[in-house]
Amino acid sequence: xxxxxxxxxxxxxxxxxxxxxxxxxxxxxxxxxxAGQGPAAIKAVLVGQGLEAAAREMAxxxxxxxxxxxxxxxxxxxxxxxxxxxxxxxEALAPAWVLVPHDSQGQxxxxxxxxxxxxxxxxxxxxxxxMDGGPAFxxxxxxxxxxxxxxxLTAGAVISVLPGAFPASxxxxxxxxxxxxxxxxxxxxxxxxxxxxxxxxSRELVQAQRVLAVGRGLGKRENLAQAxxxxxxxxxxxxxxxxxxxxxxxxxxxxxxxxxxxxxxxLYLACGISGARQHTLGMRGSGFIVAINHDPQAxxxxxxxxxxxxDLPSFLxxxxxACRAKT
Amino acid sequence: xxxxxxxxxVPEPESHLQWLEDGGVAPVPGxxxxxxxxxxxxxxxxxxxxxxxxxxxxxxxxxxPARAAAVLERARGMGAAQACHILTPEGAGPPALTxxxxxxxxxxxxxxDLILTGGMSQDAMRGQVGPLLAGLLGLNWxxxxxxxxxxxxxRLHLEREVEAGRRQALELDxxxxxxxxxxxxxxRYPSLSGLLKAKASPPQVVEATGLPPRAPQVAALGARxxxxxRAGRALNGTLxxxxxxxxxxxxQRGLL
Ligand SMILES: Cc1cc2nc3c(=O)[nH]c(=O)nc-3n(C[C@H](O)[C@H](O)[C@H](O)COP(=O)(O)OP(=O)(O)OC[C@H]3O[C@@H](n4cnc5c(N)ncnc54)[C@H](O)[C@@H]3O)c2cc1C
Numbered sequence: 001x002x003x004x005x006x007x008x009x010x011x012x013x014x015x016x017x018x019x020x021x022x023x024x025x026x027x028x029x030x031x032x033x034x035a036g037q038g039p040a041a042i043k044a045v046l047v048g049q050g051l052e053a054a055a056r057e058m059a060x061x062x063x064x065x066x067x068x069x070x071x072x073x074x075x076x077x078x079x080x081x082x083x084x085x086x087x088x089x090x091e092a093l094a095p096a097w098v099l100v101p102h103d104s105q106g107q108x109x110x111x112x113x114x115x116x117x118x119x120x121x122x123x124x125x126x127x128x129x130x131m132d133g134g135p136a137f138x139x140x141x142x143x144x145x146x147x148x149x150x151x152x153l154t155a156g157a158v159i160s161v162l163p164g165a166f167p168a169s170x171x172x173x174x175x176x177x178x179x180x181x182x183x184x185x186x187x188x189x190x191x192x193x194x195x196x197x198x199x200x201x202s203r204e205l206v207q208a209q210r211v212l213a214v215g216r217g218l219g220k221r222e223n224l225a226q227a228x229x230x231x232x233x234x235x236x237x238x239x240x241x242x243x244x245x246x247x248x249x250x251x252x253x254x255x256x257x258x259x260x261x262x263x264x265x266x267l268y269l270a271c272g273i274s275g276a277r278q279h280t281l282g283m284r285g286s287g288f289i290v291a292i293n294h295d296p297q298a299x300x301x302x303x304x305x306x307x308x309x310x311d312l313p314s315f316l317x318x319x320x321x322a323c324r325a326k327t
Numbered sequence: 328x329x330x331x332x333x334x335x336x337v338p339e340p341e342s343h344l345q346w347l348e349d350g351g352v353a354p355v356p357g358x359x360x361x362x363x364x365x366x367x368x369x370x371x372x373x374x375x376x377x378x379x380x381x382x383x384x385x386x387x388x389x390x391x392p393a394r395a396a397a398v399l400e401r402a403r404g405m406g407a408a409q410a411c412h413i414l415t416p417e418g419a420g421p422p423a424l425t426x427x428x429x430x431x432x433x434x435x436x437x438x439x440d441l442i443l444t445g446g447m448s449q450d451a452m453r454g455q456v457g458p459l460l461a462g463l464l465g466l467n468w469x470x471x472x473x474x475x476x477x478x479x480x481x482r483l484h485l486e487r488e489v490e491a492g493r494r495q496a497l498e499l500d501x502x503x504x505x506x507x508x509x510x511x512x513x514x515r516y517p518s519l520s521g522l523l524k525a526k527a528s529p530p531q532v533v534e535a536t537g538l539p540p541r542a543p544q545v546a547a548l549g550a551r552x553x554x555x556x557r558a559g560r561a562l563n564g565t566l567x568x569x570x571x572x573x574x575x576x577x578x579q580r581g582l583l
Pocket of ligand 1: 143214215216217218219240241242243244255256257258259260261271272273274275276277278279282292293294295298310311312313340341446447471508
């Protein structure tokens, strides 16, 4: 059951509105760690229109080759078109491990791509472990309370990787050759109708120095008033996890996480939030993190500088008093 | 028009885990289980489409051990007309590809117009089964839908949520598979009459062991406890003392 990295490692470099996503350099960092164990050529693949600048940026990061797949059918993202475009190109590099960012695109196409390459689909990965026979991948499960250890059994594998999980590769190198391929894709049953801003994110939240974020552990809507009062007392911006926005207790522009805002305040108070990766992705860079959660096993404690294991509504009451007493 | 909703039974989110001697992890004995929350949202979408249009029937399928029958009973109670239970052996959940292969064996010959499922389960958290099932059945697909409706031309108009809350609008010809992201829509409660109907006609049971096998492509080598990323000192004392200490620490650090 050998899982040495194969001769080819491919990094899928995604772009957000034309610019290279931070995940591209992170996946490259992971690829370098994997390649460290054997002689592997690392190549990057980009898909889309108008990405020449992003591809050239990638080419400067010390790769063997950068391949840019273009075509009128690839202007907007769709899973079926990407799998069509990627399959022949990746087949030619086989056997390979293909690293895909586990973002809204990667989680969409990686499984189907793995089928069309007859490769394993593994992920989302947030860590590596060295074991007998090479690296094994750690994938969060059970709400983040456990990490599953996995390894592909096939020569080829499509491996999705959580954004933010690995440090970005900082190495630069001579510009890698850039190969541009124009690919005709046909997805007759699918029409793009454009992209919109959606709910966006609150400016005030993104710029806040102090954020008080509430999650489902708040229990009842009535308890929201207390959280608001405490936020005011701490001069903090009120934010929350996705479920509270779904419930309508907060606006979606107050959501922190993968599908909300990414914040890096000096202080982040996570109140009744479990610490799912989709949430922590948006706040893990905060200066000082305080977790308040009655479950000592909640994964948010792993990220915290300070933990309070307590019933949230009761603790909010005490905090309000303590905060008022000395101001 | 026929809609199939794929449902998974998962441990209640706050259930505790036990670390097994073989290096694996499982919910503690006596843990309670429920319908996956995004799967419940997928079922709610299917039932809404069926309410808004004539001639749509909603069926549910769940692959899981004997206890998972409860999920199908709830689905019938909520309004699914029929249910199939793909009965799997007890123990660790199967790999995503195995699950998708079983679901494809059920769905393939039945030619559903639309297959819906949750974007990710709360226990395995892979988000792979939906797209894999689409791939196995050769269907068009889209993931993480937060809004959908049928157009007058019989297509599915949907919006999927992408990074930073942006939304991508798509139109899919049917048949297609769509996975669902959470949205403000609360899944309905089962009705008493629905639950009585479910009790009177239990789901069709298909033994997973009788379905065509699929060699695993991913080795499961156990589980680890996540490591602490930061100091994570825990405060002690009464709640009032902890609150005072927290305020003091925040002041000390110039955060208050
Ligand atoms: C593609 C995708 C994108 C997503 N994007 C985001 C995102 O951007 N942001 C986001 O937040 N989520 C996002 N999610 C959802 C995410 O996976 C989690 O479901 C969500 O973050 C959980 O929110 P929560 O922590 O409030 O709730 P839960 O996970 O239910 O946690 C509640 C916590 O409160 C604690 N608690 C309960 N009662 C009390 C009490 N009385 N006192 C103290 N503590 C208590 C519990 O122990 C638990 O840890 C996304 C999901 C998907 C699939």
